[in-house]
Amino acid sequence: MMMKHPAVVLPLCICMAALLFSSCSGTDRYVAMTGFAQGGTYSVKLDLYGPEGKVKLSPEEIREGVDSVLDAVDRSLSGYNKGSLLSRFNAGERIVPDDIFRKIYAESRRYYDETGGCFDVSCAPLFDSWGFGFTSDSLPSAEKVRTLLENVGMDRLSDTLVTGADGAATSAMQLLPSAGDTPPELNFNAIAQGYSCDLVAGYLHSIGVDQMLVDIGGEIYCEGLNPSGKPWGIGLDRPVDGNDTPGKDLQGIFRAGPEPCGIVTSGNYRKFYVRDGRKYAHTIDPRTGFPVTHSLLCATIIARDATSADALATYCMVVGFEEAKAFICSREDIEGCLVYDENGEMKTWVSDGIVFEEAE
Numbered sequence: 071m072m073m074k075h076p077a078v079v080l081p082l083c084i085c086m087a088a089l090l091f092s093s094c095s096g097t098d099r100y101v102a103m104t105g106f107a108q109g110g111t112y113s114v115k116l117d118l119y120g121p122e123g124k125v126k127l128s129p130e131e132i133r134e135g136v137d138s139v140l141d142a143v144d145r146s147l148s149g150y151n152k153g154s155l156l157s158r159f160n161a162g163e164r165i166v167p168d169d170i171f172r173k174i175y176a177e178s179r180r181y182y183d184e185t186g187g188c189f190d191v192s193c194a195p196l197f198d199s200w201g202f203g204f205t206s207d208s209l210p211s212a213e214k215v216r217t218l219l220e221n222v223g224m225d226r227l228s229d230t231l232v233t234g235a236d237g238a239a240t241s242a243m244q245l246l247p248s249a250g251d252t253p254p255e256l257n258f259n260a261i262a263q264g265y266s267c268d269l270v271a272g273y274l275h276s277i278g279v280d281q282m283l284v285d286i287g288g289e290i291y292c293e294g295l296n297p298s299g300k301p302w303g304i305g306l307d308r309p310v311d312g313n314d315t316p317g318k319d320l321q322g323i324f325r326a327g328p329e330p331c332g333i334v335t336s337g338n339y340r341k342f343y344v345r346d347g348r349k350y351a352h353t354i355d356p357r358t359g360f361p362v363t364h365s366l367l368c369a370t371i372i373a374r375d376a377t378s379a380d381a382l383a384t385y386c387m388v389v390g391f392e393e394a395k396a397f398i399c400s401r402e403d404i405e406g407c408l409v410y411d412e413n414g415e416m417k418t419w420v421s422d423g424i425v426f427e428e429a430e
Contacts, residue, residue, distance in 0.1 A: 115283045143257070155167060165238060179189040179224050264381070289334045290376065301328070322428040332372070334379035339411075367416065368408075379404075
């Protein structure tokens with residue numbers, strides 16, 4: 071896959087799965103490791119030989135390092151871990167933010183501005199109310215949605231995390247003077263896994279790895295070539311309701327590498343529910359407070375890092391096919407693939423820089 075500009079390395083409904091090799095190459099250069107993270111699984115495939123020779127750590131030590139990175143993300147950003155910095159922040163407690171929390175907060179605010187508010191991590195109360203956040207509520211009334219909308223929006227908050235003289239922060243401290251008295255509640259699910267991929271890639275770079283594929287819950291960071299010396303193969307699952315097994319029914323395959331890039335797909339066919347014959351998908355439009363109802367089935371973004379790909383794939387799912395297509399075409403630093411419905415027929419659009427092989 072050729073990006074429009076050379077990529078540089080800086081780190082939900084998912085419809086992407088990595089097509090990983092099940093064994094190492096003949097020279098035993100590559101190893102694969104898997105584990106559990108962020109309510110799902112991760113897999114990492116890497117070349118044990120970098121530019122300076124063989125990596126000094128054993129595969130077991132490398133896996134411990136990967137697990138350590140992911141544990142740090144969980145302690146910082148997980149909304150399901152009640153002891154995490156995020157959970158305590160949302161509860162109004164005073165926290166001392168770590169570098170992960172500071173970085174993701176600043177990145178989230180940047181993407182809020184870049185997307186005109188369509189990417190908004192301050193919508194946690196809306197996600198919860200519709201049953202796609204950290205609670206099990208569903209089907210809020212229009213009046214409740216209007217009330218919640220009054221107290222969401224990253225434009226109510228400071229650009230960067232505000233802390234006191236002791237380095238601690240509270241949710242209330244982030245409010246701008248004109249933003250009212252209701253502190254924000256944040257949900258980083260639309261960016262945290264992509265960011266986690268980049269953090270794991272950063273760790274692997276630090277120990278001398280330069281050929282890898284990192285897959286965390288379907289979000290991908292890849293670089294270099296696979297064990298066969300070819301671009302990595304990334305499978306795009308067909309975005310149809312009930313296709314819950316990654317790799318079982320493919321829409322097509324992306325070819326990525328050797329340039330480093332993040333590849334993330336967002337879609338609405340795995341996280342949804344049906345009430346009174348109507349489907350309610352997990353993508354919430356922060357501008358209206360309601361689940362989206364347009365024809366875009368899933369959006370894949372290829373960017374220089376997985377953080378960007380994650381955030382911008384979410385943005386595309388919010389705005390729909392036409393706006394997403396125009397956005398991708400207007401950017402020199404990303405590529406995209408959009409699967410959409412046209413009069414009951416599933417169609418695929420890909421930007422010029424993507425190598426994509428549609429399934430039969």
